[in-house]
Amino acid sequence: MEKVKCLIIGGGPAGYTAAIYASRASLSPVLYEGMEPGGQLMTTTVVENYPGFPEGVEAFPLMDGMKKQAARFGADIRRGTVAETDLSARPFRVKIDNGTGIEAESLIIATGATARYLGLPSEAEYRGRGVSACATCDGFFYRKKTVAVVGGGDTACEEATYLAGLCKKVYMIVRRDVLRASVAMQEKVRAMENIEILWNCNTQEVLGDGEKVTGVRLLRKDGTVFDVELDGFFLAIGHHPVTEVFSRWIETDAEGYIVTDGKSSRTNVEGVFAAGDVQDPRYRQAVTAAASGCKAALDAERFLKQK
Ligand code: NDP
Numbered sequence: 627m628e629k630v631k632c633l634i635i636g637g638g639p640a641g642y643t644a645a646i647y648a649s650r651a652s653l654s655p656v657l658y659e660g661m662e663p664g665g666q667l668m669t670t671t672v673v674e675n676y677p678g679f680p681e682g683v684e685a686f687p688l689m690d691g692m693k694k695q696a697a698r699f700g701a702d703i704r705r706g707t708v709a710e711t712d713l714s715a716r717p718f719r720v721k722i723d724n725g726t727g728i729e730a731e732s733l734i735i736a737t738g739a740t741a742r743y744l745g746l747p748s749e750a751e752y753r754g755r756g757v758s759a760c761a762t763c764d765g766f767f768y769r770k771k772t773v774a775v776v777g778g779g780d781t782a783c784e785e786a787t788y789l790a791g792l793c794k795k796v797y798m799i800v801r802r803d804v805l806r807a808s809v810a811m812q813e814k815v816r817a818m819e820n821i822e823i824l825w826n827c828n829t830q831e832v833l834g835d836g837e838k839v840t841g842v843r844l845l846r847k848d849g850t851v852f853d854v855e856l857d858g859f860f861l862a863i864g865h866h867p868v869t870e871v872f873s874r875w876i877e878t879d880a881e882g883y884i885v886t887d888g889k890s891s892r893t894n895v896e897g898v899f900a901a902g903d904v905q906d907p908r909y910r911q912a913v914t915a916a917a918s919g920c921k922a923a924l925d926a927e928r929f930l931k932q933k
Contacts, residue, residue, distance in 0.1 A: 630656045630729070631930060632653040633658075634655050634656070636657075638665020638666060639667065640736035640738070641665075641919060642693050642695070643692065643920050644734045644920070644926075645696035646701070646923075648926060648927065656730075657701055658706045658708065659703060659706070664689035664693075665738050667685045667688070667912050676688060677913060713733070713895050716731060716896075717731055718730045734891075734901060734919075734923065735884060735898065735900045735905075736902045736919060737869065739903040741759035742863050743759065743863075746831060749829075749859075752834050752859070756832075757858075757860075758860050761785035761862070764858070764860075765793070771793055773859070774799050775789065775796060775861075776798075777798075777799075779807050781864075783814060785862045786798050787818055793820070797854060799824050800824065803825050803826055805823075827846050829842055832859055841853050869884055875895055875898075877894040883905055883906070883907050884905040886900055891905070
């Protein structure tokens with residue numbers, strides 16, 4: 627079985643940055659990118675808040691640049707998803723979906739998070755045909771049309787504001803009578819005349835004509851059921867960390883996010899470190915993920931030196 631000093635799982639900003647640092651520290655890291663090389667950022671187009679790019683930068687060249695930077699220092703970057711893990715003892719044993727087995731002295735988990743859906747059958751039926759969890763990816767298709775965004779957090783407000791710049795009308799479907807979002811984001815929403823908030827509403831069903839979304843059926847807290855005509859239905863109700871394959875061994879919180887020790891990237895298993903959105907429900911930014919990837923590689927390097 628192949629043996630490595632440092633195995634990194636995840637091909638987003640956290641994983642690639644960990645690979646840059648680990649390869650420069652001569653740990654000869656192997657990185658498996660998972661199903662979405664580049665990570666969640668690839669669902670956006672232009673990234674305007676990554677430092678060092680005064681005019682903004684497109685997600686693909688940004689992520690590709692991180693990957694090439696890691697490869698330049700010798701990181702071995704591979705396609706593949708983890709199917710099984712045995713973290714009961716070192717070296718850790720990891721099985722990749724193509725059947726490859728690999729033993730690792732240290733492991734960095736940077737598997738990120740994926741968007742949450744409501745779980746309605748009608749929502750699943752129209753996914754990709756009017757139902758989307760990424761306004762910046764799909765908003766373009768709804769120019770001058772009517773859409774709704776579900777959720778009342780910062781993501782929902784950000785997505786609604788973005789869509790309001792493209793669409794004729796944007797509804798926000800909010801299940802309470804307040805927004806969870808920061809005051810600054812709420813103000814941005816209020817400043818857009820074509821955003822209307824539907825308070826105290828839950829989605830009962832996504833409506834469609836068999837081919838595409840045509841509307842949504844809502845249930846208001848007072849018991850009223852009503853339909854709203856729509857062309858697009860966007861989810862912005864949070865994310866789900868990708869930790870299932872490690873959860874037998876690694877401590878997670880109630881939401882499934884990996885618990886790390888203080889300001890370090892250490893998990894409850896000695897030699898296993900976590901970086902990026904998989905351990906961060908709060909900040910979820912490319913730059914914070916990259917920074918935590920750096921921390922995880924430094925922690926892994928220190929750990930391997932001590933052993
Ligand atoms: P949040 O968990 O903050 O918000 C989720 C929203 O979705 C809440 O309004 C919640 O309602 C609602 N919701 C959850 N489940 C359902 C459901 N089943 N039906 C209807 N509504 C539902 O997630 P976000 O993705 O918005 O943000 C995550 C983190 O990222 C936050 O810390 C946020 O501040 C940060 N962030 C920061 C940004 C920025 O600063 N620019 C941009 C985006 C995110 P309820 O309030 O009732 O629970």
